[in-house]
Amino acid sequence: xxxxxxxxxxxxxxxxxxxxxxxxxxxxxxxxxxxxxxxxxxxxxxxxxxxxxxxxxxxxxxxxxxxxxxxxxxxxxxxxxxxxxxxxxxxxxxxxxxxxxxxxxxxxxxxxxxxxxxxxxxxxxxxxxxxxxxxxxxxxxxxxxxxxxxxxxxxxxxxxxxxxxxxxxxxxxxxxxxxxxxxxxxxxxxxxxxxxxxxxxxxxxxxxxxxxxxxxxxxxxxxxxxxxxxxxxxxxxxxxxxxxxxxxxxxxxxxxxxxxxxxxxxxxxxxxxxxxxxxxxxxxxxxxxxxxxxxxxxxxxxxxxxxxxxxxxxxxxxxxxxxxxxxxxxxxxxxxxxxxxxxxxxxxxxxxxxxxxxxxxxxxxxxxxxxxxxxxxxxxxxxxxxxxxxxxxxxxxxxxxxxxxxxxxxxxxxxxxxxxxxxxxxxxxxxxxxxxx
Ligand code: PLP
Numbered sequence: 406x407x408x409x410x411x412x413x414x415x416x417x418x419x420x421x422x423x424x425x426x427x428x429x430x431x432x433x434x435x436x437x438x439x440x441x442x443x444x445x446x447x448x449x450x451x452x453x454x455x456x457x458x459x460x461x462x463x464x465x466x467x468x469x470x471x472x473x474x475x476x477x478x479x480x481x482x483x484x485x486x487x488x489x490x491x492x493x494x495x496x497x498x499x500x501x502x503x504x505x506x507x508x509x510x511x512x513x514x515x516x517x518x519x520x521x522x523x524x525x526x527x528x529x530x531x532x533x534x535x536x537x538x539x540x541x542x543x544x545x546x547x548x549x550x551x552x553x554x555x556x557x558x559x560x561x562x563x564x565x566x567x568x569x570x571x572x573x574x575x576x577x578x579x580x581x582x583x584x585x586x587x588x589x590x591x592x593x594x595x596x597x598x599x600x601x602x603x604x605x606x607x608x609x610x611x612x613x614x615x616x617x618x619x620x621x622x623x624x625x626x627x628x629x630x631x632x633x634x635x636x637x638x639x640x641x642x643x644x645x646x647x648x649x650x651x652x653x654x655x656x657x658x659x660x661x662x663x664x665x666x667x668x669x670x671x672x673x674x675x676x677x678x679x680x681x682x683x684x685x686x687x688x689x690x691x692x693x694x695x696x697x698x699x700x701x702x703x704x705x706x707x708x709x710x711x712x713x714x715x716x717x718x719x720x721x722x723x724x725x726x727x728x729x730x731x732x733x734x735x736x737x738x739x740x741x742x743x744x745x746x747x748x749x750x751x752x753x754x755x756x757x758x759x760x761x762x763x764x765x766x767x768x769x770x771x772x773x774x775x776x777x778x779x780x781x782x783x784x785x786x787x788x789x790x791x792x793x794x795x796x797x798x799x800x801x802x803x804x805x806x807x808x809x810x811x812x813x814x815x816x817x818x819x820x821x822x823x824x825x826x827x828x829x830x831x832x833x834x835x836x837x838x839x840x841x842x
Pocket of ligand 1: 548550
């Protein structure tokens with residue numbers, strides 16, 4: 406058994422100074438204890454107790470090139486020699502924005518921010534300014550960051566639910582202290598249900614500014630869109646004067662150079678991206694159609710941020726994009742191949758150990774669920790999974806030297822190898838033996 410003694414001690418120390426003991430509430434969920442890290446290299450991360458893990462958490466997504474990638478590190482270091490941020494313009498911003506417009510089907514222009522949450526805030530503001538309407542349609546089981554404007558309950562299975570006792574509204578806040586009035590602008594619908602969408606959009610289009618959706622429901626079950634669903638969504642939103650926003654904060658720079666929208670063949674009006682965009686350095690963006698993005702040019706919409714477009718972030722993003730697109734995007738193909746190997750291997754192991762479960766994979770991400778079903782295609786079905794059993798499995802995997810998110814979503818990086826996959830499946834085999842003993 407691995408020892409986590411130093412991490413446990415550090416959590417006690419950290420809790421004296423850091424609110425919650427961790428820097429983002431989500432991280433408190435890790436069992437047996439939130440890990441304190443000493444270093445990371447490639448696909449491996451090492452904790453302060455000296456334990457090493459193959460890392461499929463990847464900082465909740467950003468580390469698309471793994472830890473401490475030499476090219477990314479060198480490019481950031483090189484950029485830093487000239488200063489970190491100016492609050493003025495520089496060439497790195499132009500090169501990055503131009504590159505994004507080349508890569509992304511929906512990108513005529515770009516606005517840079519610091520986090521996925523901010524990018525979503527900018528996108529919602531642009532949509533409201535463009536349409537002159539205020540309501541936002543969002544879907545059960547999707548997550549779009551934690552701003553008051555859009556954060557609802559059940560945002561993520563590994564986040565502790567807010568105390569909302571007495572709350573009876575359909576759209577429940579994701580946390581205590583959240584503004585209720587902003588959530589009154591949110592219409593929450595089931596995803597993958599074209600009739601529910603059409604009914605609401607036709608009935609209420611005069612007040613609906615935008616529909617925001619993840620292209621794949623990555624955060625809860627890695628559920629793919631049903632064939633024709635997005636085509637219908639695109640037709641309806643275009644017909645009814647509603648802005649379609651794809652939140653590609655997870656899928657962007659992971660599903661291919663043009664994100665999930667390129668694979669799906671759908672061009673939204675606005676797209677938000679973040680996480681993997683700069684390989685682990687804070688950066689996000691909204692990209693979109695000229696007539697909407699030009700609201701920022703005209704000064705109609707304020708888009709602010711002291712550190713927007715800083716030199717470290719732009720250098721990191723340019724290096725990440727360069728690495729990912731080498732050899733005609735070989736990194737994307739390898740990530741997906743390893744995801745297929747892992748997902749297939751885990752399915753075989755579930756059968757071997759006589760366990761009911763589903764591994765939902767789309768592209769290079771997948772979600773493992775212990776559930777009495779053969780498939781999971783909706784958030785309601787996903788809600789039936791045995792989350793406790795998965796958390797126990799994640800803990801057993803940690804003991805095996807494999808770091809996975811406590812909720813079931815696995816990320817691959819460009820530096821995970823076939824050998825990592827083989828080692829991981831051997832670990833999963835042993836972990837499942839213990840789980841079923
Ligand atoms: N949108 C999606 C789809 C996400 O998964 C997340 C974070 O997990 C966000 C937005 C918010 O991004 P950030 O955590 O960078 O604010």
